[in-house]
Amino acid sequence: xxxxxxxxxxxxxxxxxxxxxxxxxxxxxxxxxxxxxxxxxxxxxxxxxxxxxxxxxxxxxxxxxxxxxxxxxxxxxxxxxxxxxxxxxxxxxxxxxxxxxxxxxxxxxxxxxxxxxxxxxxxxxxxxxxxxxxxxxxxxxxxxxxxxxxxxxxxxxxxxxxxxxxxxxxxxxxxxxxxxxxxxxxxxxxxxxxxxxxxxxxxxxxxxxxxxxxxxxxxxxxxxxxxxxxxxxxxxxxxxxxxxxxxxxxxxxxxxxxxxxxxxxxxxxxxxxxxxxxxxxxxxxxxxxxxxxxxxxxxxxxxxxx
Amino acid sequence: xxxxxxxxxxxxxxxxxxxxxxxxxxxxxxxxxxxxxxxxxxxxxxxxxxxxxxxxxxxxxxxxxxxxxxxxxxxxxxxxxxxxxxxxxxxxxxxxxxxxxxxxxxxxxxxxxxxxxxxxxxxxxxxxxxxxxxxxxxxxxxxxxxxxxxxxxxxxxxxxxxxxxxxxxxxxxxxxxxxxxxxxxxxxxxxxxxxxxxxxxxxxxxxxxxxxxxxxxxxxxxxxxxxxxxxxxxxxxxxxxxxxxxxxxxxxxxxxxxxxxxxxxxxxxxxxxxxxxxxxxxxxxxxxxxxxxxxxxxxxxxxxxxxxxxxxxxxxxxxxxxxxxxxxxxxxxxxxxxxxxxxxxxxxx
Numbered sequence: 253x254x255x256x257x258x259x260x261x262x263x264x265x266x267x268x269x270x271x272x273x274x275x276x277x278x279x280x281x282x283x284x285x286x287x288x289x290x291x292x293x294x295x296x297x298x299x300x301x302x303x304x305x306x307x308x309x310x311x312x313x314x315x316x317x318x319x320x321x322x323x324x325x326x327x328x329x330x331x332x333x334x335x336x337x338x339x340x341x342x343x344x345x346x347x348x349x350x351x352x353x354x355x356x357x358x359x360x361x362x363x364x365x366x367x368x369x370x371x372x373x374x375x376x377x378x379x380x381x382x383x384x385x386x387x388x389x390x391x392x393x394x395x396x397x398x399x400x401x402x403x404x405x406x407x408x409x410x411x412x413x414x415x416x417x418x419x420x421x422x423x424x425x426x427x428x429x430x431x432x433x434x435x436x437x438x439x440x441x442x443x444x445x446x447x448x449x450x451x452x453x454x455x456x457x458x459x460x461x462x463x464x465x466x467x468x469x470x471x472x473x474x475x476x477x478x479x480x481x482x483x484x485x486x487x488x489x490x491x492x493x494x495x496x497x498x499x500x501x502x503x504x505x506x507x508x509x510x511x512x513x514x515x516x517x518x519x520x521x522x523x524x525x526x527x528x529x530x531x532x533x534x535x536x537x538x539x540x541x542x543x544x545x546x547x548x549x550x551x552x553x554x555x556x557x558x
Numbered sequence: 559x560x561x562x563x564x565x566x567x568x569x570x571x572x573x574x575x576x577x578x579x580x581x582x583x584x585x586x587x588x589x590x591x592x593x594x595x596x597x598x599x600x601x602x603x604x605x606x607x608x609x610x611x612x613x614x615x616x617x618x619x620x621x622x623x624x625x626x627x628x629x630x631x632x633x634x635x636x637x638x639x640x641x642x643x644x645x646x647x648x649x650x651x652x653x654x655x656x657x658x659x660x661x662x663x664x665x666x667x668x669x670x671x672x673x674x675x676x677x678x679x680x681x682x683x684x685x686x687x688x689x690x691x692x693x694x695x696x697x698x699x700x701x702x703x704x705x706x707x708x709x710x711x712x713x714x715x716x717x718x719x720x721x722x723x724x725x726x727x728x729x730x731x732x733x734x735x736x737x738x739x740x741x742x743x744x745x746x747x748x749x750x751x752x753x754x755x756x757x758x759x760x761x762x763x764x765x766x767x768x769x770x771x772x773x774x775x776x777x778x779x780x781x782x783x784x785x786x787x788x789x790x791x792x793x794x795x796x797x798x799x800x801x802x803x804x805x806x807x808x809x810x811x812x813x814x815x816x817x818x819x820x821x822x823x824x825x826x827x828x829x830x831x832x833x834x835x836x837x838x839x840x841x842x843x844x845x846x847x848x849x850x851x852x853x854x855x856x857x858x859x860x861x862x863x864x865x866x867x868x869x870x871x872x873x874x875x876x877x878x879x880x881x882x883x884x885x886x887x888x889x890x891x892x893x894x895x896x897x898x899x900x901x902x903x904x905x906x907x
Contacts, residue, residue: 258627
């Protein structure tokens with residue numbers, strides 16, 4: 253299967269715009285700029301060269317300088333007015349939404365703000381997306397971690413984990429990431445002696461030390477955990493949106509119900525997810541998952557009633 | 559195989575429609591634009607029919623592709639030749655204006671383009687990146703220690719965005735926090751992103767009122783209904799729609815050394831503040847101040863925390879497994895108890 257039409261078309265138009273703006277550009281430069289190989293750029297230029305008005309009369313085609321082409325340099329003689337197309341509504345949302353989420357999470361470099369302003373200004377009233385900022389991350393925490401990450405310095409942090417334990421850790425920060433609008437720091441944690449991805453809104457204090465980061469960044473991000481057993485949950489369809497988010501879940505609709513089958517890695521985590529959709533639940537299998545669910549619910553009721 | 563690649567055919571189509579003095583009809587496009595095979599001459603009628611059908615399929619797909627990438631394709635009907643539709647691209651509507659981005663800004667956009675991962679918007683983001691980079695000189699930038707990801711992003715978002723742009727009515731299945739599961743028919747006005755959560759703002763056709771929907775609570779496919787241009791979007795979305803939907807302040811008692819995430823987001827209330835605050839507790843029937851005084855000292859710490867969505871705070875309280883006690887609002891306290899009881903019913907059978 254050849255490359256899809258739209259990425260190639262967009263690049264062909266981009267090459268025309270780029271070369272028009274710059275006067276001339278080497279194939280190597282175009283390849284680096286548009287993220288494809290140099291032979292692909294050569295093919296692209298050849299394709300552009302034979303494009304033009306219907307009928308293909310002598311002067312109605314896009315024309316490049318033939319001598320420069322032999323030196324692997326693109327220079328446009330006749331463009332036929334071909335230039336890059338403006339952003340579509342979806343493209344605009346894709347960029348503005350992503351940038352804004354980075355900005356709103358607190359894990360964004362300063363240039364994200366200026367880039368976002370320029371694109372939003374371009375869209376004007378056609379912009380179909382509004383981004384509302386939330387303040388979840390402590391600005392001091394975000395600024396200190398940004399500083400440590402850019403300067404590659406070790407940081408001592410106070411961290412509250414998902415099970416609500418507060419710990420003091422020394423981390424070597426590698427990267428700040430925004431996942432679903434939530435900011436995390438990817439780091440090597442000296443306490444765990446392993447790589448960790450920690451939520452910024454769970455970090456209560458940061459002290460940046462002068463010591464440089466020495467641990468190499470992890471090759472991959474995210475977590476790969478092995479499921480211990482398979483669970484099956486039947487719930488009213490109103491809970492489908494929560495079930496859809498369980499890792500590697502298989503969903504089947506059964507009338508007004510939905511059946512979800514998924515691997516259980518951490519039964520307490522699963523019990524929390526099920527508690528969140530309790531009124532929709534019809535059946536939960538197997539027994540260990542029911543036990544965890546009952547245990548959590550009992551603990552909640554004991555406190556709420558007491 | 560001498561057939562022109564689809565990208566090259568689309569390029570020729572753009573050039574032809576941009577240069578056409580008034581318009582081009584389908585037949586003109588088929589016969590003259592490089593990449594289409596032209597109407598066959600002197601063939602049997604069913605051969606001709608097959609060729610017609612193949613052209614129609616190809617041309618419809620090409621039109622969809624052009625619209626998807628933002629080319630404003632105008633349809634022009636000739637008053638003398640009413641039945642036959644022609645097409646035209648007005649260059650001034652179509653071109654990408656120079657953006658004047660710095661290389662560092664392009665680099666951050668390439669990080670942002672990775673945000674949507676597998677979702678359809680990811681393809682759109684990469685096309686957008688190529689477009690905005692077209693006007694920026696190449697420069698090698700330092701690798702940036704940032705990244706962005708959306709794990710829960712759904713194709714629903716891209717369909718909703720298209721529908722907003724085309725002003726086309728959508729229908730989808732939805733679970734709301736207040737009225738449960740049901741089918742919604744909506745005139746989509748605007749996509750709102752708040753703290754990584756995507757919302758659709760629009761008019762619920764059945765309820766004849768403006769509403770806000772969390773895109774993650776849409777399930778199954780979003781269907782487009784009727785024709786584009788079916789309604790007018792209000793120029794200004796009333797801000798009350800949003801503020802009404804986004805919560806308030808809760809007061810929660812926490813066991814010592816627990817609820818750290820809530821503590822980090824909230825404000826600790828000391829005894830003096832609690833005595834001033836008249837906070838009725840639905841679950842235990844005392845004020846917050848009484849709660850603190852009557853319990854063994856140090857057993858509870860009380861924080862006030864802002865919430866966006868009551869249900870999200872309820873999930874958080876539930877997940878603290880008894881280390882948190884809701885003092886207000888009453889609706890939250892009742893909801894926590896209700897969920898725990900319903901969970902027990904299922905777990906114990």
